[in-house]
Amino acid sequence: MPESGPEPICKPGDSIFFQDGTLFMLDQTALPALTVFIEHTTPEEVIESIKRLAVRGAMAIGVAGAYGVLLGALSARGKGAEAVADAARDAIASIGASRPTARNLFWALERMEQALAEGAAGSADELVGRLHDRADEIALETIETNRLLVEAGQELIGEGMRVLTHCNSGPLAALRYGSALGVLIEAHRLGKGIHVYVDETRPLLQGSRLTAWELSTAGVPYTVIPDNAAGFVMKQGMIDAVMTGADRIAANGDAANKIGTYGVAVLARAHGLPFYIAAPGSTVDLACPSGDEIVIEERSPGEVRYCGGQPTAPRSAPVYNPAFDVTPAGYIEALVTEKGVLRPPYEKTLQVFR
Numbered sequence: 438m439p440e441s442g443p444e445p446i447c448k449p450g451d452s453i454f455f456q457d458g459t460l461f462m463l464d465q466t467a468l469p470a471l472t473v474f475i476e477h478t479t480p481e482e483v484i485e486s487i488k489r490l491a492v493r494g495a496m497a498i499g500v501a502g503a504y505g506v507l508l509g510a511l512s513a514r515g516k517g518a519e520a521v522a523d524a525a526r527d528a529i530a531s532i533g534a535s536r537p538t539a540r541n542l543f544w545a546l547e548r549m550e551q552a553l554a555e556g557a558a559g560s561a562d563e564l565v566g567r568l569h570d571r572a573d574e575i576a577l578e579t580i581e582t583n584r585l586l587v588e589a590g591q592e593l594i595g596e597g598m599r600v601l602t603h604c605n606s607g608p609l610a611a612l613r614y615g616s617a618l619g620v621l622i623e624a625h626r627l628g629k630g631i632h633v634y635v636d637e638t639r640p641l642l643q644g645s646r647l648t649a650w651e652l653s654t655a656g657v658p659y660t661v662i663p664d665n666a667a668g669f670v671m672k673q674g675m676i677d678a679v680m681t682g683a684d685r686i687a688a689n690g691d692a693a694n695k696i697g698t699y700g701v702a703v704l705a706r707a708h709g710l711p712f713y714i715a716a717p718g719s720t721v722d723l724a725c726p727s728g729d730e731i732v733i734e735e736r737s738p739g740e741v742r743y744c745g746g747q748p749t750a751p752r753s754a755p756v757y758n759p760a761f762d763v764t765p766a767g768y769i770e771a772l773v774t775e776k777g778v779l780r781p782p783y784e785k786t787l788q789v790f791r
Contacts, residue, residue, distance in 0.1 A: 451612045451613050452465075452492075452497060452608060452613075453492065453500055453501055453576075455504050455507070455572070455576075458478065458508075458511060459476050459477065459478055460476070460478075460483065460501070460504045460505070461474045461476055461477075462474065462477065462486055462492045462501060463475075463609065464486075464491045465490060465493055465609055465647060466490060466491050468609075468646055468647055468650050469646055469647070469650040475491060479508055479509075479512065480505045480508050480509040480512075480528040480532060483502070483504070483505030483508065483532065484505070484531060484532055484535045486501070487501060487502070487532070487536055488535050488536070493605075493609075493610065494610020494611055494682075495539035495540065495682070495683070495685075495716075495719075496541050496579050496583065496610060496611035496612065496616070496719065496720075497611055497612060498541060499539070499542050499544060499575065499579065499719060500545065500572075500612060502532045502535075502545050502549075503545040503571070504572050504576075506525050506546065506549045506572070507525075507565075507569055507572045509524045509528030510522075510524055510525040510528070511565060512524055513561075514561050514565055515561070517561050518559060518561045520561070521564045521565055522553055522564060525564075526550075526553065529546050532546060533546050537732040537734050538684050538693055538731065538732060538733060538734045538761050540685040540719065540720050540721070541684075541720055544719045545575050545719075548571055548574070549568060549575075552567050552570075552571035553567075555567065578719075579611060579612055579717070581775075582717040582775040583614040583616060583619060583717060583775070584614050585775035586614075586616055586620070586774055586775045587614050587615070587616075587619040587620050587623045589773055589776075589777050589778055590617075590619075590620030590680075590713075590715055590773040591620070591623065593678070593680070593711075593713055593778065594620060596629050597629070598629070598631050599631070599632045599633075599675060599677045599678075600631060600632075600676070600677065600678050600680055601633075601634040601635075601670070601676045601678075601679045601680075601705075602617055602618060602634070602644070602679070602680055603636040603638055603644065603694070603697055603698050603701050604643045604644055604681065604682065604695035604697075604698070605638070605643040605644065605647040605648045605651070606619070606681060606682030606715065607647070607648060607651040607652075608651065609647055610682065615651075615682075616683075616715040616716050616773070617682045617713070617714070617715040617716075617773070618682070620680060620715055621652075621657065622652070622655045625655065625656070625657040625658075631657070631658070632658045632660070633648075633658070633659040634660050634670060634676060635648045635652070635659055635660065635661045635662065636664050636697065637663055637664050639697070640741045640744065641740060642744075643695065644661065649661050664697055667700075667701055667704055671705065671707075671708040672708060676710060678712075679702070679710060679711070679713065680712075680713040680714070680773075681695075681698050681712075681713075681714055681715075683714045683715075683716040684720065684761060685720060685725065685731050686714070686720050686721045686772065686787070687725040687726060687727050687728050687731060687766075688721075688722070688724070688725060688726055688727070688783075688784060689726060689728075689783055689784055690766030690769060690772065690781065690783025690787065691729075691763055691764065691766050692714050692716070692764050692766070693733070693761045693762070693764075694762070694764065695760070695761060695762075696759050696762050697762070698761075698764055699762040699763060699764045699768075700762075702764045702769070703768065705768070706768055711771070712769055712770055713769070713770055713773060714772050715772075715773035716773075717774060717775050718774060718775060721774075723787065723788075723791060728764075728765065729763075731761075731763055733759050733760070733762070734759070734760040734761060735758055735759050736758045736759075737758065738754075738756035738758055740758055741754075741756045741758050742756060766783050769781075769783075776790070
């Protein structure tokens with residue numbers, strides 16, 4: 438890991454970076470076959486990339502949303518401060534409607550709204566500058582909190598551990614370090630000799646497409662397994678622990694993550710394995726009492742009816758396609774955060790984020 442201290446703001450080489458009025462985002466839908474950066478100059482383009490999962494991962498979406506608001510402000514720069522503020526607020530509203538579950542998006546948009554409200558309006562250039570500074574702060578804070586989280590998580594990863602993960606929680610999902618997958622990549626870098634088992638994560642295969650790609654790039658030993666093999670792999674004694682990311686954590690410790698996470702947590706409990714979640718404070722929603730109040734996004738039936746452009750079900754098959762599920766706090770042995778490893782009772786330990 439780099440030495441403590443300020444990191445440069447997101448830059449070429451990160452999954453997202455802002456340069457000369459353009460937001461560049463690595464198109465995650467093209468991986469693992471192609472590495473392609475998409476250029477965005479309007480909030481509408483950012484919204485489209487968020488909706489179609491070109492950018493995904495709660496923390497990456499939050500940073501993309503912040504810079505999307507800045508793009509809205511830049512579009513009105515020549516019309517005066519009031520027009521800049523109006524354009525920024527329009528962008529906040531429309532970007533906020535793009536995906537409902539991940540807390541980090543709303544955390545970032547709230548920070549951008551606060552920047553609008555701070556101090557006198559001043560000139561259009563001053564307001565744009567304040568919004569640019571705030572978006573940079575959000576990106577920098579995302580990078581730094583994940584760096585600290587990755588360090589904190591090392592206390593849970595011992596020598597030679599075999600860890601199962603679900604979905605993708607690496608640098609792609611968080612600009613640079615990642616959360617759960619970041620912990621595992623760092624454990625490998627430290628020479629712990631770990632092996633990572635990767636659920637495919639259907640229907641969009643974020644595990645086999647993205648997590649496997651990141652592990653391969655980092656040189657971490659891994660094995661991809663079908664989602665429905667997780668229980669059998671645990672029964673065979675091939676797994677020592679499970680670690681995933683999260684998109685929203687309620688005040689009681691219930692955690693929303695990619696669909697299938699709840700089932701993996703239940704299987705881990707049945708086999709006596711610890712189940713860990715790694716996520717920064719920007720994912721914690723203390724205003725949400727429990728997982729029952731978390732809004733679960735439902736996505737297009739086409740994601741289930743087709744895979745790789747090929748039909749996998751009748752064209753008219755009824756489909757229920759929730760993008761996330763909620764793992765009750767009772768199944769979560771610990772939460773890895775930038776403030777350290779938190780353990781139950783989460784109603785108390787999560788208060789470090791108040």
